[in-house]
Each structure stands twice: as C-alpha cells, then as structure tokens.
Amino acid sequence: MRIGIDIGGTKIVAGIVDNSGKVTARKKIFVGRHKGYPIVRNAIVQLVRDVLSENTMRPGSLEGIGVASAGQIDTEFKKILFSPNLGWHNVPLRDDIEAALKVHAFVDNDVNAATYGEWRFGAARGADNVLGVFIGTGIGGGIIIHGKVYRGSYNAGAEIGHLTLNPFGYPCNCGNTGCFEAYCGGRYIVERVKKHIKNGYRGKLWGLIHGDIAAINAGHVESGAALGDELCETIWTEVLEYLGAGLASMANLLNPEIIVLGGGVVYGTRHLIEDVKPILKKRAMAASLKNTKLVKAKLREDAAIIGAAFVEP
Amino acid sequence: MRIGIDIGGTKIVAGIVDNSGKVTARKKIFVGRHKGYPIVRNAIVQLVRDVLSENTMRPGSLEGIGVASAGQIDTEFKKILFSPNLGWHNVPLRDDIEAALKVHAFVDNDVNAATYGEWRFGAARGADNVLGVFIGTGIGGGIIIHGKVYRGSYNAGAEIGHLTLNPFGYPCNCGNTGCFEAYCGGRYIVERVKKHIKNGYRGKLWGLIHGDIAAINAGHVESGAALGDELCETIWTEVLEYLGAGLASMANLLNPEIIVLGGGVVYGTRHLIEDVKPILKKRAMAASLKNTKLVKAKLREDAAIIGAAFVEP
DSSP: OEEOOOOOOOOEEEEEOTTTSEEEEEEEEEOOOTSOOOHHHHHHHHHHHHHHHHTOOOGGSSEEEEEEEEEEETTTOOOOOEEETTTEEOHHHHHHHHHHHHEEEEEEEEEHHHHHHHHSTTTTTSSSEEEEEEEEEEEHHHHHHTTEEEOOOTOOOOOGGGGGGGGGSBBBTTSOOOHHHHHHHHHHHHHHHHHHHHHTTTTTTTTTTTTTTGGOOOHHHOOOOOOOHHHHHHHHHHHHHHHHHHHHHHHHOOOOOOEESSSHHTTOSHHHHHHHHHHHHHSOOOHTEEEEEEEEEGGGHHHHHHHHHOOOO | EEEEEEEEOOOOOOOEEOSEEEEEEEEEEETTTTHHHHHHHHHHHHHHHHHHHHHHOGGGGGGGEEEEESEETTTTHHHHHEETTTTEEEOOHHHHHHHHSSSSSSEEHHHHHHHHHHHSTTTTTTOSSEEEEEEEEEEEEEETTTTOOTTTTTTTOOOOOOOOOOOTEEEEETOEEEEEEEHHHHHHHHHHHHHHHHHOOOTTTHHHTTTGGGGOOOHHHHHHHHHHHHHHHHHHHHHHHHHHHHHHHHHHHOOOEEEEEEEEHHHHSSSHHHHHHHHHHHHHHHHHHHTTTTESSSSSSHHHHHHHHOOOO
C-alpha cells in the first residue's frame, strides 16, 4: 500500500492507494493560505497518521508516500521550490515527511502526477506517448514519453497552460499575454463573464445562475451558449476555438497517441470534448493527428493522488 | 565513412562524412519538381556513385547512407510518405537505394536530421534535451530527448512551424491560420513585404534592394528596419515578437537545455538571436527558461547531411 497526497489551494487530501491503483480510503483537511509551511506540514503528517490509524495501518506498512503539489518542484523531488497556492518558497517537504514518518517519500508536480496516474491506471493506459491537459482554474499538463514523465531539463517542462496562443491577447497571471490558460482556464473564463455582469449584462445567463454571480462557472457559460445567451455564445465559442488551437499546437509538436482531458472545466461541462474535436481536427496537421485519440480523464479527483503514489521521479 | 544526402526543393546534396562528423567531400545536382520519382531516385543513386568515385571510394566501404528529406517519413524510415518539395507520395527510397548500392540506408525528416547533427557535432553537443528551430522558407524543428530524436507516436511530431500563435492570424500553407511559420517563415515574411511593394510602397527599402523585388529576403527586412524604413519596422517587429512568443511556448513546454536556431533567415540576418532574447525572456516562465541557452546553429548547410549520416532512427 502507498499513500498519495494532493495539496490543493483550499484542501489537502491523503489517499491510501492499493497496488491496483485504487484509492481504498481518503481523508481531507482544509487549509488557508495564511497558514505558513510549518503548520501545514505538521497537518499533512497528522493527516497521514489519521488516515492510516482509521484504517488500522501503520506508517511502517507503506511502500511510499507521494505528494502532489501545484508549482515547481526541485530536480531531486525533495522541495517545493514555489507553490502558487500556498505561497511557499523552497520548502523541504520530502525530508520533513520522511523524518516524521520514517517512510520513503517524494514530492512531484500535481499535473505531472495526475497524467502519470491516467497513464498507469486511467484513460491513457498502455499508450506510449501521452499528453495530459487539466483545465481547472488555470491549465496544467503532463507529458508521458515511453512510459516516463517528461520533465524537461530542470523539472520545469510541460507548462502547457503557458503556451502562447496570441502574443497580444488576454493578460495572464504569469506576466505574459495570450497564454492558453488566459483563454481557457476556468478562472479566466468566469472573470470575463463576471466583468460583463457587473457592467449590467443579464441575458439568459441571469436565469441560469439564479442571480448568484459568485457561483458562475464554466458549465453555466456552456449552458448559456446552448440556450442562445449572447455573451455566453461569444465567450464559449472563443474558449472552444482557442482550446482546439492549443490542442492542435501540442498535437503537431508531440504527436501523442492519446490526449487526456481532465480538470474542473472538463468535468463541469457537457459537450466540451465532442465540441472541440472538429476544431482540433481542422487546425492540426493531418499526419500529426491521424492516430491521436482525445479522451476524458477517468480518475477524476483521484488522479493526482494515485499518480503521486506510483510515479517514479 | 558514411554518406548523408539532403534532398531540398531545388537541389540535392550528397556529402561524404567521416567519423568525426566532418563533410570531407560533397556534390550536388539540381532537380525540378516536374521530374517524377524514378528519375530523381536514379539521379540520387548516380550522385552517390559520382561523389564516391571522385574520391576513389566504393559503396562497399560505406557504413551507411542517410537521406534527409522535408516532409513525412514512415515509422520504419523506409518511405517518404509525403514530400512537399517534390510532390512525392509514398516512395520507397530506402529500399531502392539499398537495392542499387548494396549499402544499409534509411530516410529521415530533414530537420530531425539537422537537429541531431547539431546535437552530435554542432552547437548543442553534450546537451540532454535540445530543441532545434530551423527558419527557412518555412519553419521546421527537431526535439532531442536524452540523446535521441523525439519523433512522436507515429513519426509525425516536432512540427513546430505549425504551433498556433494566433488562431485568427495569417493563413498558413498547412490550411490552418496563425501558425508560427506564417508569421516567421522567410517565404511569408517576404510575401508580406512584396505585397506592399506591389501596391506602390517604396521607402528606404527600395534603395536596399536596388529595385530588385524578386531578390527580397529577410535580411533586407531586418536592415530596412534598422534604417528606419516604416514597413520593415512594422513587419520585423512583428516577426521578432512572434518568434519570441513561439520560442517561449516551446521553452515552457519542453524546458530544453539548449535551443538551436538555424536556417536561412537566421544565417541571413545580423541580430536576430540577440534581438529575440529579451522577448523570449519576457514571455517565457522564469523557471522554464532559467537554464536554457539560445544559440546559433554551427553546421549550417551541412547539418542535415551530417545528421542524416549518423542519426539512429
């Protein structure tokens, strides 16, 4: 048995993962950004102890602990060099977990782990070359080549959310303009909608969200577009077109066997994958896309937990 | 000794390459697109015989023959599935050369071969992960990962000229819009300039080209921009900005140790690499670019010949 831990922006989930890649138990805690590293680290260690003891297990029975975190991980998989979610810089999470629990541990990037999970146990099983695309608030991705996570020279590759799709396009949180995630990331889509609503736009969208502006998500925009809401149509058409262009770029560059699409925007919409397929097909080189499958992720919220439990850094 | 053959749009060059990667002799022939495959294939075989006999060598003394061709190569490196330069479809060049010369041969994509050449003997020697970017009439590229050419699942990867840099941008010959090469490929740059000249534009550019519209190349556009020619300034600024954005996209995705820039537009301009560096730096993720070098290709016109002679498919 192994443990996979997924450190998110608001919650941290630890899962016990068996050798078939199944999460047999999970437990979560909520964290706030205002809590510094030592407090959260201690909470993570306690979370592991708790999920183990609730399942009558001890740390000594574990083969390993893998931690998935957003942000940048060092090349030795010991430190989180930067966590955008928690504001951490250069924290030695691996050594701290190993010291506390006496179990082999490592940290990895969350979307690398999720892509590995989908390759090993999910929607991309058995494929040689895989591209994972996770569209949540932002966009992250992972690349599997010959069954191994491709990390780049300094463990800073696969930043697919920051492919430029328009050098003079929407501003992105990374400081650049026109990034893939500035067009298709959930946070950015919703911000564009909210801006119009705050400026007085109502349309058919207003009924869909029952006036609850804070609750708007990508699913509403897709539904609004289907109902003929003008704003939603404009925004969702743009999202699909840019998503197709981004996927086409990566298909041309990587010629993957499978592209796995996951993340909140994918799970929270109904027709995103089927609607983007013709755009991808129109935009990609025929030879590069000919044998490439576009599929939805299977492991959902467990992908990073399962991937982190098994990925070999 | 080996032979590398570079099949271009107008000429075919065969080079004898020694074990240190040096071209010790070369010979070329000119081809026209109107000549079909059998005639050109026979000419290639004769070219090899000629360059060998001129250097008192025989086919039997060769370790192998590598052929570099633009276009798409099959996964067994036997056939050119499609050659945009020569209009060939599905031609068995490898088997034909082997049958005629009784030497082990194979065919590979020309920019994959050139990137391999630069990695093995040129500007990217010793690097683990390399991105080769060749800006000629169009843009082609190659990716080296752990010392091997990354080819994608079906030998149709590294089509970097067809990264989308603007989904609603300039039309590209591939059928898509806004491709990297539609912004930065030599043919496209020159076409944009020519269109304005044909519409009556003169400016300082006119003196630079001595009225010879047919001779315009990217070097003139760079020089014109430096002299303050208005059209050249507009076009060259756009070229540099899109080139920086394209390189930033790939740095974020692949996090390579070295990016090698080659091709006619790079060799035919003076400051392209130093001018694009700050744009790349501004646009790429700091972590992805931190340790990445941007260098000019060293092997020039020999890169594909040398690479094809040595690359292991």
